Amino acid sequence: MSAPLLSARGASKWYGQVIAVNDVTLDIQPGITALLGPNGAGKSTLLGLFTGQLRPTRGLVEAFGEPIWDNPRLNERIGLCHQYDNFYEEMTAVEFLRFICRLTGFRGTAARQRADYVLDRVGLEKCDRVRAIRTYSKGMRQRTKLAQALVHEPELLFLDEPMTGLDPVGRYEISKLLEGLAKMGKSIVVSTHILHEVEALTDQILLLAEGRILAEGDIHQIRASLEQHPYQIRVVSNAARALAVLLTADEHVSAVKIQELTVDREALTISTTRADLVFDSLPRHAQTAGAYIEEISCPDDNLESVFDYLVGQ
Amino acid sequence: MNETQQIGAKLAEETPKFIRPDPPGFVRASVLIACHTVQKLIGPKRLIFLTALLFIPVFIVAISKHEGQADEFLSFFAPVAYLLVLAPLTSLFLSATNFADEVDNRTLGYLLLRPISRETLLFGQCLGSGFVATALILFSAAAAHLVAAWPGHITGLIPSYWMGEFAGFAAVVVLSIALYTALSSVAGLVLKRPVLWGIVYMVIVEITFCYAAGPPSKIAISHHTTRLLPEAYLTPEILVTEAANRPFEAVPIPVTIIGLGVTLFLLLGLAVVAVRRSEFTSKED
Numbered sequence: 356m357s358a359p360l361l362s363a364r365g366a367s368k369w370y371g372q373v374i375a376v377n378d379v380t381l382d383i384q385p386g387i388t389a390l391l392g393p394n395g396a397g398k399s400t401l402l403g404l405f406t407g408q409l410r411p412t413r414g415l416v417e418a419f420g421e422p423i424w425d426n427p428r429l430n431e432r433i434g435l436c437h438q439y440d441n442f443y444e445e446m447t448a449v450e451f452l453r454f455i456c457r458l459t460g461f462r463g464t465a466a467r468q469r470a471d472y473v474l475d476r477v478g479l480e481k482c483d484r485v486r487a488i489r490t491y492s493k494g495m496r497q498r499t500k501l502a503q504a505l506v507h508e509p510e511l512l513f514l515d516e517p518m519t520g521l522d523p524v525g526r527y528e529i530s531k532l533l534e535g536l537a538k539m540g541k542s543i544v545v546s547t548h549i550l551h552e553v554e555a556l557t558d559q560i561l562l563l564a565e566g567r568i569l570a571e572g573d574i575h576q577i578r579a580s581l582e583q584h585p586y587q588i589r590v591v592s593n594a595a596r597a598l599a600v601l602l603t604a605d606e607h608v609s610a611v612k613i614q615e616l617t618v619d620r621e622a623l624t625i626s627t628t629r630a631d632l633v634f635d636s637l638p639r640h641a642q643t644a645g646a647y648i649e650e651i652s653c654p655d656d657n658l659e660s661v662f663d664y665l666v667g668q
Numbered sequence: 669m670n671e672t673q674q675i676g677a678k679l680a681e682e683t684p685k686f687i688r689p690d691p692p693g694f695v696r697a698s699v700l701i702a703c704h705t706v707q708k709l710i711g712p713k714r715l716i717f718l719t720a721l722l723f724i725p726v727f728i729v730a731i732s733k734h735e736g737q738a739d740e741f742l743s744f745f746a747p748v749a750y751l752l753v754l755a756p757l758t759s760l761f762l763s764a765t766n767f768a769d770e771v772d773n774r775t776l777g778y779l780l781l782r783p784i785s786r787e788t789l790l791f792g793q794c795l796g797s798g799f800v801a802t803a804l805i806l807f808s809a810a811a812a813h814l815v816a817a818w819p820g821h822i823t824g825l826i827p828s829y830w831m832g833e834f835a836g837f838a839a840v841v842v843l844s845i846a847l848y849t850a851l852s853s854v855a856g857l858v859l860k861r862p863v864l865w866g867i868v869y870m871v872i873v874e875i876t877f878c879y880a881a882g883p884p885s886k887i888a889i890s891h892h893t894t895r896l897l898p899e900a901y902l903t904p905e906i907l908v909t910e911a912a913n914r915p916f917e918a919v920p921i922p923v924t925i926i927g928l929g930v931t932l933f934l935l936l937g938l939a940v941v942a943v944r945r946s947e948f949t950s951k952e953d
Contacts, residue, residue, distance in 0.1 A: 370949075408780055409947050425944060431688060431783045441774035443708065457700050458782040460689030503778060508686045 359383055360511050360542050361405055365414035368400050368566075375400040377566035378414070383544060387537045389553040390546040392563035398546040399438060401563065402513050405544065406435045418511065431459075434509030436500045438516040438546075444489035448479055448499045451488065452506065459507045473502045478528050493520030501529065505536075512536065512543045530556060585609055586630040587654050590637070594646035595621035601640040607632045620649065691783035694791075701779070701792025702799065708769075709762055709800045718758060722808035725749040729815045741816050742830070742900045746837065750809050751844055751897075752878050752890045756870045758805055759848035762797040764855050764862035771948045780948070790853065790943045794936075798849040805845065806838055829900070836898035843928060844893045850935035851889070857942035889931070892924050 359382035368376040376397045383405075392398050403409035404416045407423035407430070416423050423429055443451060452470035461469050474484055477498040483491070488499065497520050504512060517533075518526050533556060537543055547553055553560065560577070562570040570577045592598055599611045607629040614622045627633050630653070641648050692700065709715070728749075729741070767790075770776035779789055813830050855862040855869075877888035885891045895902075919927075 406781065408777060409949075425786075427783050427785050428691070430781050431691060433781070435777065435781050437774075437777050439774040439777075443773075443775060445711075454700070454704060455778065455782070458692065458697065458779070458784060460691045460783065462689075465689070507688065507783075 360385060361416075361418045361544075363404065363411075363414065363416045366404055366411045366416050367413040368397075368404060368409060369412045374566050376404060376411075379566075379568055380414075381561065381568055381571055383542070383561075384559070385540070385542045386559060387533065387543045387545065387557035388559045388561060389557050390544055390561045390563060391553065396563045397566040398563055399515060400566075402435070402437075402515055402544070402546055406433055406513055408435075431507060432510045433513070434504035434507065434511070435513045436504040436515065436517055438519070440493065440496050440500075440520075442488040442496065442499065445487055447487055448474060448484045448491075448495075448502070451499065452502055455503045455506050469506060473505050474499075476505065477502045477532065478525075494522060494525045497521055497525070497529075501532075510541060512541055513546075514543060515546045517545060518547065585626040585628050586633075588625040588627065588630060588633055589650075589652045589654055590623045590625065590648060591616065591620060591650040592623065592641070592646045592648050593619050593621075594644050595623045597644035598637075598640055598646050599623055601644055602633070602636075605632070605636060624654075694785075694788055697784040697788045698792040698795055701784075701789055702796035705766065705793050705796025706800055709797060714761070718761065718804055721757070722754060722804050725754070726808060726811045726815055729812045742833065743902060746809065746812070747894050747897060747901055749812070750805060750837075750841060751893055752875050753870075754805055754808070755801070755841060755844040756848045756866070756874055756890075758801045759798070759845050760852045760855075760863060760866040760870070762801050763794065763849045763852035764866055766793040766797055766853065767856055767943070767946075767948065768862070776948050786943045787940050790939055791936075794849050794853055794939075798845055801845045801849065802842055805841055809837065809841065810834065833898045833900040837901060840893055840896045843896070844889065847889050847893070847928060847932050847935065850932055850939060853939045854935055854942060857939060857946055889928070892928055895919075895924055896921065896928075 361383040363379045363381050366376060366379045367374065379401065390398050390401065400409065404411055405418070405423070407416075407418075407426060410424045418429055419432060421429060423433075446454070449470055452474060453466050456466035456469045479495060479498045479502065483495055488496065491499065497517065501514075501517060504514070514533075517529060521529060533543060533545070537557075545553065545556065554574070558573045558575065560570070560572070560574055561568060562577075590598065595613055599613055602608050602611050602623070602625060608625055608627050610626040612624040612626075614624065616622055625633055634651075637648065637651070640646075691697075725745070729745070767776065770779065780786070813834055817830055852862065852866060855866055859865050874888050874890045877885045878890040878894060879885070880888075880891075
């Protein structure tokens, strides 16, 4: 495993008596990582700590091996697209981006070219760039926000709810852009509540609730580690009842539910703590019962079910 | 090379080669932030309010036809209007909420996430707001002097006379604004309602103690800055009686200048400490 780009060691953040982030210890590896959690879980505070905008009350947060608080040189390597929709409203996107480019170190023509290139990259139309930002739609604002985060080609990019306000085409384009950035070797931390988009982007997740990290790592590994939470396996077959009889005899199967789909097709929902043994025994049982298995799926082997289960604990 | 690496390499080829520029130096970044601050402050609401405020002394001079003498205008009205009231007030309105406005508008993040230090940001904002305050006050003061010297207005204030003195007056105004801008920045960074507290400070300290006798007057910045004014502004017949105890000669002028310089340095130092410690969380967070 490569060295972490970002690490937190016992990081906590208090606002008076309220604890927003509680004793978080984690490492973020290169690639795309999704930061998930319900509202008020502490996602934005954690991003604030990661980007050096907030100082940990206790503990340490480091990026690229250096403490991030009060270290502006690290901002050359970090980009943040925050969740708020605020801008200098009277500026146009081009003016705003040129100003950001100049603050990053670009001068004159280079600043103009860089601003145009980044706005092209996020797909903001040329005719829209010269209008005041106050006239922009939510999607155009989102693109402008993303553009300012990409101006300096950061190695580590933080995106707080990047898909908010985008139409389906916009979401697709931004997803592709993020995938492209990840493939180019950028590391991205995405904070979002839109689970299916995260699933499409990455398997690496950080689940956060009440300021604590509930789970960290690959979604399938996390799911597999929840032994006390039974797996649901759905099997569609022409002889589901015969299969159910054989399955209920197995020790590792805790429950079987039958649902009629059509006259000759039924669905079995098998609850088990050992999905691997069920997958092993299914072909054998199907042969014994003379059943034809049309479809096997795991409805809860996805992010949403893991999220609901962990956050509900 | 696996498929992902191949796609990555292709994308890297299609993307123009990026050479990360060196971050801007302190001076360049400060000027960029100062220009941005000026642009932000020249918004309609604040500017209309300040222009109206700065028109008041010009208006007072315009309506006081034949009623005043040159000495009275130069030694009383101009210092009181500009050094005691308008310089601190304008600096307060323009500087105290620099960071607070950015925090409330949630735009400060765009600036803090650049490779420039917080001190640079602070200095740039002070420079920008100080520039706007200086331009507005000097414009108003020049207009007031011009109206006062208009034939038929204030007796004895001939243009060739006041123009020479005005340069010195302007220099003291610039120094005052620098001091009040630094003070307002500290207030803006450490207090919850900096404008309100600033007005309270201005009334209790700057106006009350400016012409007061004895040690308490030393805490007012205006007490020291008025002493630096050119001679024409220091012939206060009107003040002779009430300020009979005022020890004009007590401290030599160079010492006053050094003292004010040290005060400015200390105020900026305090502002730097405050800006480095602050996390700038919005009220809504």
